[in-house]
Amino acid sequence: MATSIAEAQNPLGIVHVNGTLYCTINGGSNGPATPPFSNATVQLECEPANLVFSTNFTTNAAGGYDVIVIPSQNTTLNAILSSCKLAVDTPLSDCNANLPSVGRLVSTLQFVKTVPAGFFRVTYLIATNFQLV
Numbered sequence: 001m002a003t004s005i006a007e008a009q010n011p012l013g014i015v016h017v018n019g020t021l022y023c024t025i026n027g028g029s030n031g032p033a034t035p036p037f038s039n040a041t042v043q044l045e046c047e048p049a050n051l052v053f054s055t056n057f058t059t060n061a062a063g064g065y066d067v068i069v070i071p072s073q074n075t076t077l078n079a080i081l082s083s084c085k086l087a088v089d090t091p092l093s094d095c096n097a098n099l100p101s102v103g104r105l106v107s108t109l110q111f112v113k114t115v116p117a118g119f120f121r122v123t124y125l126i127a128t129n130f131q132l133v
């Protein structure tokens with residue numbers, strides 16, 4: 001992924017949200033027997049929509065997701081934390097027919113750290129509390 005000078009000067013750099021999604025009503029693990037939610041579509045959604053440049057991402061076979069977005073040049077960490085959420089667009093019934101087929105999982109975000117990566121930075125966030133909405 002090529003990075004322009006303007007993006008490199010953004011104090012957030014690239015924003016990276018990663019974690020594991022499980023096949024439960026809250027997307028969390030209930031222990032070692034909890035199956036992962038594979039092939040689920042996740043997206044970082046922000047209001048206003050031009051806060052970050054995003055696309056859809058798909059969880060892997062282990063339910064893992066790596067959402068990588070580039071924030072607009074003047075976007076702040078507070079703006080992302082207060083205006084963005086991680087949303088799962090795939091119905092829960094796709095991974096377990098006993099779970100709801102309507103609604104979607106949505107989570108707030110939490111800051112982890114910002115680290116230098118060559119000429120730019122990477123800001124790491126995690127989804128903290130998936131809820132069915």
